Amino acid sequence: MKKTTGTDRSITRNWRPATQAVRGGTWRSEHGETSEALFLTSGYTYDDAQTVADRFAGDAEGMTYSRLQNPTVAMLEERIALMEGAEACRAQASGMAAMTTALLCQLETGDHVVAAKAAFGSCRWLVDNLLPKFGIETTVIDSADDAAWDAAIRPNTKVFFFETPANPTLDIVDLQYVCDLAKAHGITTVVDNAFATSALQRPLEFGADVVAYSATKLMDGQGRVLAGAVCGSEQWINEVLLPFQRNTGPNIAPFNAWVVMKGLETLELRALRQSENALKLGQFLEPRVPKILHPGLPSHPRHALAMSQMSAAGPIFAFDVESRERAFAILDALQLVDISNNIGDARSLMCHPASTTHANMGEEARADMGVTEGLLRINVGLEDPQDLIEDLDQALKSAGL
Ligand SMILES: *Cc1c(COP(=O)(O)O)cnc(C)c1O
Numbered sequence: 035m036k037k038t039t040g041t042d043r044s045i046t047r048n049w050r051p052a053t054q055a056v057r058g059g060t061w062r063s064e065h066g067e068t069s070e071a072l073f074l075t076s077g078y079t080y081d082d083a084q085t086v087a088d089r090f091a092g093d094a095e096g097m098t099y100s101r102l103q104n105p106t107v108a109m110l111e112e113r114i115a116l117m118e119g120a121e122a123c124r125a126q127a128s129g130m131a132a133m134t135t136a137l138l139c140q141l142e143t144g145d146h147v148v149a150a151k152a153a154f155g156s157c158r159w160l161v162d163n164l165l166p167k168f169g170i171e172t173t174v175i176d177s178a179d180d181a182a183w184d185a186a187i188r189p190n191t192k193v194f195f196f197e198t199p200a201n202p203t204l205d206i207v208d209l210q211y212v213c214d215l216a217k218a219h220g221i222t223t224v225v226d227n228a229f230a231t232s233a234l235q236r237p238l239e240f241g242a243d244v245v246a247y248s249a250t251k252l253m254d255g256q257g258r259v260l261a262g263a264v265c266g267s268e269q270w271i272n273e274v275l276l277p278f279q280r281n282t283g284p285n286i287a288p289f290n291a292w293v294v295m296k297g298l299e300t301l302e303l304r305a306l307r308q309s310e311n312a313l314k315l316g317q318f319l320e321p322r323v324p325k326i327l328h329p330g331l332p333s334h335p336r337h338a339l340a341m342s343q344m345s346a347a348g349p350i351f352a353f354d355v356e357s358r359e360r361a362f363a364i365l366d367a368l369q370l371v372d373i374s375n376n377i378g379d380a381r382s383l384m385c386h387p388a389s390t391t392h393a394n395m396g397e398e399a400r401a402d403m404g405v406t407e408g409l410l411r412i413n414v415g416l417e418d419p420q421d422l423i424e425d426l427d428q429a430l431k432s433a434g435l
Contacts (some may be wrong), residue, residue: 051117051232055120056299059112061105072292073105102280106288110295111263114253117298118232118245121264122272124279125291129228129248130156131284133261134164136224136246139278141192143169148221150177150184150196152205152403154248155392157226161195162399174285177207178336187219197226199237199340200354201377202329202387202411203404206336209343213241227379228252233305235344251378252349254297255304259290304380304416308349311422312414316351322430324408349414350377352387354433356408360430361386363433364410370417370425382415382422 049057069299078097080086088094097103107125110122115123119341126132137160139146149161151174161172175182177196194216198207209225216223226238228248237245247253249261264282279285286294309330316328321377326333329340340347355361365384374383374392385391394407400406414422 035257036264047116049116054113054116055301058116059109061109070106070109070292070295072288074288075104076100089232090354091251093136099380100288101283101285104285104288104291106263106295107286107291108297110286110291113295113298114247114249114263115265116172117301118265119236119238120245121268122266122270123263124247124271124275126262126264126284127260127286128280128284129154129246129250130160132246132248132264133157133160133226135275135279135282135284136244136264137165137193137195140222140274141165141168141170145191145192146171146173146190147187147193147195148175148191149174149194150200150205150207151175151399152177152200152203153197154201154226154228155395157195157197157394158403159368160397162395163339166211176205178205178211180211182210183212183215187215187221190192191219191221194221194223195226196224197229198237198343199229199329199348199350201229201350202391202409204329204334204350204352205404206329206334206340206343208336209235209237209242213237213243215239229348229350230341230344231301231305233302234309234346234348239263240343243267249294249297251376252305253301253378254294254309255301255379255380256297257376257379259293261286261290261294305348306346307416308380308414309346311416312349312351312412313347314419315412315414315422315426319353319426319430322435323353324356324410327352327354339350350411351409351414352409354408355433356406358386358388358407358435360433360435361408361410364429364435367432368425369428370421371412371429377411377413379413380416382413382417384410384412387411 079268089096111123193391223242225242226245227245228251231252245265247263313330320326328351371382371384
C-alpha cells in the first residue's frame with residue numbers, strides 16, 4: 035500500500051488535530067479509495083519463504099498475523115496517536131482491555147498503585163480486586179485532593195491511575211500538579227481520558243505518560259462497537275506494552291477499528307456540540323434539582339481548573355435527586371432521553387449509577403466515592419437542546435420537582 039497524499043511524515047506530523055481526525059494515518063491501496071479500506075483478514079501470505087523469515091526476525095517491515103499487525107487497525111492507531119499528540123498508540127478490544135493491558139504490562143508483585151477512588155466501576159474492580167490478587171498493593175484516594183496524591187506515595191509506588199472528569203461524579207484531577215508530582219518520584223501516570231477524549235483534553239501536554247481509552251464512548255460516538263486504545267511514548271509502547279499485548283491478545287477486530295476510525299472524523303464536532311448542549315441542560319437543571327455535578331458550571335468545586343485544562347466540559351454530567359425512588363420516577367417518565375448506561379453516544383442517555391454501572395462495588399465503596407442513591411448520570415447527545423430541556427422538565431415535574 036502507498037499513501038497517495040500525506041506521504042511525507044515530516045509534514046503530516048505537524049498537521050493540527052482537526053486535520054488528523056480526517057487524514058491522520060490514512061494508507062491507500064492501489065485502488066486509491068477515499069474511505070479507508072477494511073482488511074478483514076487474520077493472516078497474510080508471502081511471495082517467498084525468506085520474506086516471512088525476515089519479517090519474523092524483525093529485519094523487514096510487513097504484516098505477519100493480525101494479533102501483531104493489521105492495516106486497518108494500524109490506520110486507527112496512527113490516527114489516534116496523531117490526534118492525541120502521542121508518539122505511539124495501540125488499539126484494544128474494549129476500554130477495559132485497554133485499562134487492564136496498560137496496568138498489567140508494567141506492574142509486578144511488590145509494586146504499589148495509587149488510584150482515584152472516583153472511577154468507572156470496572157476500573158475500580160481492577161484496582162480493588164485484580165491487582166491485589168497478583169501481590170500489587172493499591173491505595174485509593176480522593177483524586178481532587180492534591181495533598182492526598184503526595185501522601186499516598188510509597189517507595190514502591192509505580193503507577194498513578196485516574197480519570198478526569200471521573201465517572202460518574204465528575205471529579206476533576208489537576209493534571210499538571212499530579213503529573214509533575216509523579217515525574218518527581220519516577221511514577222508512571224496512566225490517565226483514562228474517555229470522558230473528554232483528545233478533542234477536549236490532551237493529558238500528554240500536562241506531562242502524563244500514558245493515556246488509555248474506552249473508544250466505545252465518544253470516539254465511536256454512535257453506540258456501535260466496543261473499542262479501546264493506549265497511547266504513550268514509542269519506547270514505552272514498543273518495550274513495555276507490546277510484548278504483553280502481542281502475547282495475551284486483547285486486540286481490536288479490524289471491523290471495529292474501522293467503525294471507530296469513521297467516528298474520529300466527526301469527534302471534535304460532536305464533542306463540542308454535545309458539550310454545548312450539556313451546558314444548556316445543566317443550566318436548566320441547576321435551579322430545579324438539589325445538587326448538580328457539572329464541570330462546566332461555576333458551582334462545580336473545580337470549575338476553573340476544569341476549564342483551564344479542557345476546551346469544553348464534555349457531554350456527561352450528574353445530578354442528585356436525593357432518593358432512588360425519585361431517580362427511578364424521573365427515568366421512567368422520560369419520553370425522549372433513553373434509559374441507558376452507555377455514554378458518549380449522539381443520543382441522550384440517562385442512568386442510575388448505583389443500580390447499574392456502580393452496582394457491583396458494594397454500598398460502602400459507593401458511598402465513599404459519592405455515588406448516592408439519588409444520583410443520575412446523563413450523556414447529552416446531538417438532539418435539539420430545547421427538546422431535551424422539555425423532556426427533563428416534564429420528567430422532573432412528574433417526580434415532584
Ligand atoms: C466505559 C468506560 C470504561 C470501559 O470501557 P469499555 O469500552 O466499556 O470496556 C473505562 N473507563 C471509563 C471512564 C469508561 O467510561
